[in-house]
Amino acid sequence: MEDFVCPRCGNRDPKYIGYKNGFPYCRFCISLRGENAPDYSYSGGEAILSLKYDLSKEQKEISERLIFNFKRGYDTLINAVCGAGKTELVYGVIEYALKRKLSICFAIPRKDVVIELEERIKNAFPNNKIVSVYGGNTTILSGDIVICTTHQLFRYNNYFDLIILDEIDAFPFINNSLLNVMYAKSKKGVAILMSATPSFEILNEFSKDNHEILELNVRFHHKEIPVPKIVIRPSEIKRLYILSFLKKHIKDNKQVFIFAPTIYMAEAIFDFIKSFFKNGNVVHSKKEDRKQIIEDFKKKKYMFLVTTSVLERGVTVKNLQVLVYRADFSLYDTKTLIQISGRVGRKYDASEGEIIFLADSISSSMEEARRTIISKNKYLQNMF
Ligand SMILES: [Zn+2]
Structure with a gap:
């Protein structure tokens, strides 16, 4: 046979x-079966980028370089720290492609981030048709900019003139050969990949001809990344520490994320806290209304959320304070802890915040995450 x-x-x-x-x-x-996207045709008005703020000098340089690379057909890897303002870097090249009525995709491994990004892209390009595609939301597959999970790329065969792939090192995209194949098939033109912690393989690939690696090591507001504070407490005392952490920040009208390693622990901690603080909630992958809860949190209906790593990336909240409960848990590797720390201090006018690793003992991942952040900050200091 x-x-x-x-x-x-x-x-x-x-x-x-x-x-x-x-x-x-x-x-x-x-598992990747379903309707394919219809042929692309431009449906927007005049493509105008609407940004209410200026890019930093570093962001502008990269933004222009991306347009240059797009014109000459080079794929680019952007290696950027969390909170460096990665999304803004690609607005320029998106505008360039939109004006030429080319098909554009922005793909990310996780649905939560797709939903958040859809709003931002809609605000940036108000005259264009922006569609989001993810599991449970697959009725409209075609628009001037498609924002989708990497799982949905199978619907687009040799389709995108410009494809931007963010968080390439995140689950479930990383090490998933099937999703990688589907990404490669959907790409017709030029790719831009973005990562805060690119793997050796990716760095290697982008060192080849017709590829370029661009680095953005600076947070757009030029402030340092908050360094995690390690707090070691025995089991029951940890809960009291959480209460005092919440009390301090809620008093100052600052919102708090408490990360817990498992759904079970997240629920248990929330059960404990809710008898002391009423204005919070818990989110994890099994929580069906989590999209709504996150929206409500952004509107400040809640002052705290207990969460599993579902909120590790993407969600940007002004003045957010973060505590990682059981940061020594094996599930929290260095990358994850760095990502979580990057949740803090992301807004220009509120760039400071507290990030606590609360644990039984210090794990090597905690050490390394802390050391990495300190060395990135040193790099910053040497630049200015
Ligand atoms: Zn197959």
Whole structure:
């Protein structure tokens, strides 16, 4: 029998090939099935970028370089620290492509971030049709800018003239060969990849011809990244520490995220806190109304949220203070702790904040996250 190669994902591993009525089919990409996007046609008015603030000098330089690379067909990797204002970097090249009525995609591994980004892109390009596509939201697949989860890229075959892929080191995209294949298939033109912690493989790939790596090491407001404070407390005392942390910040009208490693722990901590502080909630992947809860939090209906790592990326809240409960838990690797720390101090006029790693003992990931942030701040100091 001839070897079967899946026309969709290129899989040829017999382990993932099934037979129906004697015909082979691919079981590897079976989870990525559904309607394909219709052919693209530009539907917007005049593409005008509407930004209510200026980019920093560093952001402008990268933004212009991205347009240059787009024109000459180079793929670019942007290596940028959390809070450096990565999204703003690509507005220029998006505007350039929109004016030429080209098809554009902004893909991110996680749905929560897609939803948040949709609002920002809509504000930036008010004359264009912006659509978001993610599991449960797949009715409209075509627009001038498609913002989607990396899972949805299978619907776009050789489609995008400009594809921007953010948080490439995040679950579930990282190490997922199927999603990587679907990304490659959806790309027709030029790619821009963004990451705060690019892997060795990606850095290697972008060191080749027709590729470029650009670094943005500076937060757009030129302030330092808050350094995590490590607090070691025995088990019951930890809960009291959380209460005093909440009390201090809520009194100052500052909102708080409390990260917990598991859904069970998140629920348990929330149960404990809610008898002391009424104005909070808990979010995790099993919480169905979490989109609404996050919206309400942004509107300050809640002063605190207990959360699992679902809020590790993407959500930007002014004056946010963060505590990581059981930061020594094995699930919190260095990258995750750096990402979480990056939640704090993201707004220009509120760039300071507290980030606490509350733990039984100091893990090597906690140490390393702290050390990385301190060394990034040193880099900053040497620049200005
Ligand atoms: Zn397949």
